[in-house]
Amino acid sequence: MLELKTPREIAAMDVTGTFIAELLDDLTGRARPGVNLLDLEQRARDMIEERGAVSCYWDYAPSFGRGPFRNAICLSVNDAVLHGLPHDYVLRDGDLLSMDIAVSIGGWVADSARSIIVGAERPEDRHLVEATEMALAAGIAAALPGNRLGDISAAIGAVAADYGYPVNTEFGGHGLGRTMHEDPHVANVGRAGRGLVLRPGLTLALEPWFAAGTDGIVYDPDGWTIRSADGSRTAHSEHTIAITEGEPLVLTKRERVTE
Numbered sequence: 001m002l003e004l005k006t007p008r009e010i011a012a013m014d015v016t017g018t019f020i021a022e023l024l025d026d027l028t029g030r031a032r033p034g035v036n037l038l039d040l041e042q043r044a045r046d047m048i049e050e051r052g053a054v055s056c057y058w059d060y061a062p063s064f065g066r067g068p069f070r071n072a073i074c075l076s077v078n079d080a081v082l083h084g085l086p087h088d089y090v091l092r093d094g095d096l097l098s099m100d101i102a103v104s105i106g107g108w109v110a111d112s113a114r115s116i117i118v119g120a121e122r123p124e125d126r127h128l129v130e131a132t133e134m135a136l137a138a139g140i141a142a143a144l145p146g147n148r149l150g151d152i153s154a155a156i157g158a159v160a161a162d163y164g165y166p167v168n169t170e171f172g173g174h175g176l177g178r179t180m181h182e183d184p185h186v187a188n189v190g191r192a193g194r195g196l197v198l199r200p201g202l203t204l205a206l207e208p209w210f211a212a213g214t215d216g217i218v219y220d221p222d223g224w225t226i227r228s229a230d231g232s233r234t235a236h237s238e239h240t241i242a243i244t245e246g247e248p249l250v251l252t253k254r255e256r257v258t259e
Contacts, residue, residue, distance in 0.1 A: 002175065002183055004201030009108065010242045010249065013177065013203060016053070017110035017240050017251030020101060023047050024114055027073075033093045033119045037075045040099075041086035044073040048103055056102035056109055056180040066223020074100040074113075081209050081217075081234030082171055082226040093119035096129070098209075098236040102180045109176050111205040112252035113238035125233055127163065128212055132237035135159035135188070135208035139173075143206075143241055143248040147198050153190025156208045160189065166215035171226075173206045176240065198243050203251075207238035 005013070026047065027040050048055055055072040065083070076084030076098040077091070084098065091097065100113035115129045138155040153172075160167045173186030184196055188208050211217075216229030228234050242249040 002202065003177055004199060005177055005203055005242065006201065009177070010201070010203065010251070012106055012108040013110055013240065013242070014249070014251045016103060016105040016108050017112070017253070019051055019053060019105060020103060020110050020112045020252050023101065024099060024112060027099055028114070028116055031091060031097055031116060031118055033091055035091050037077070037086045037089045037091070040075060041071055041073055044101065048072055051105065053103040053105045056104055056111070060180070069224065072101070074098075076100070076225065076234070076236070078233055079211070079227045079231045080220070080225050081211065081228065081236055083224045085220070085222045085224045091118045094122060094125075095119070096125050096233050096235065098234065100236060100238065102176075107178060109178065109180050110240040110252050111176055111180060111238060112240060113207060113236045115235040115237060124212065125235075128165070128210065128233060129235045129237075131159060131163035131165055131210055132208045132235045134163075135210075136206055136237040136239060139206045139208065140239065140241055140248055140250060143198060143204070143243055145198055145200050145243055145245060148193055149184060149186060149196040149198065150190040150194035151192045152206065153187045153195075154192040156206070157189030160208070160210055163210075165210040165212065167210065168215040168217060170217065171209070173204060173238070175203065176205050177203050200243055200245050202243040203240065204243070205238055205240050207236065209234065209236035
């Protein structure tokens with residue numbers, strides 16, 4: 001069941017999205033060689049508490065996880081890409097870190113992820129991160145009223161193909177609003193002109209994520225952390241957007257998009 005949001009409700013989601021952008025900016029500045037993932041997790045918790053926000057991850061217990069998630073952010077390193085469980089790991093020079101967070105403020109949710117390279121960059125890692133960012137931009141550009149959901153998926157998948165990366169179809173984007181996961185599912189590959197017609201008021205989290213060498217995944221013993229099946233590096237980019245009568249609004253940018 002789809003819930004179209006009013007302009008006032010989208011503005012409320014923008015407040016949440018702006019906070020998430022600020023939080024990810026803060027953690028990006030702190031993520032350097034020698035920093036423990038648990039310190040980044042604690043900083044995320046502190047910022048959420050100070051803002052009066054609520055973590056959407058705490059106690060999250062989907063069918064694919066092992067017990068409730070008891071952290072405020074997903075932190076995934078190198079070949080880990082999704083649902084990374086923060087743990088006692090000290091970042092090293094050249095690590096590829098993906099950070100994914102969703103919170104609620106005043107009952108309205110936003111969700112965003114970004115991948116960064118800690119310290120010295122490897123060209124192949126920059127290429128991978130850039131691919132997810134460009135795929136996200138292409139998906140957002142296709143999110144126009146009257147287009148179809150498949151147009152977004154096809155745009156994301158086309159960028160993956162251009163960069164030479166396979167696409168996993170088990171996890172992708174999703175609707176959101178009052179809860180973290182709502183209809184519809186947004187695949188990271190698809191056929192243009194197919195699927196749901198995009199209407200103003202629809203809010204979506206678009207999240208292309210790629211592994212350098214495979215579309216297969218494996219789970220860590222913790223039951224949460226998802227890694228590439230071949231051990232290749234991974235990257236993940238995500239924004240919350242709103243479909244409007246014109247261009248889509250990106251609600252998880254640092255700059256506020258609504259008053």
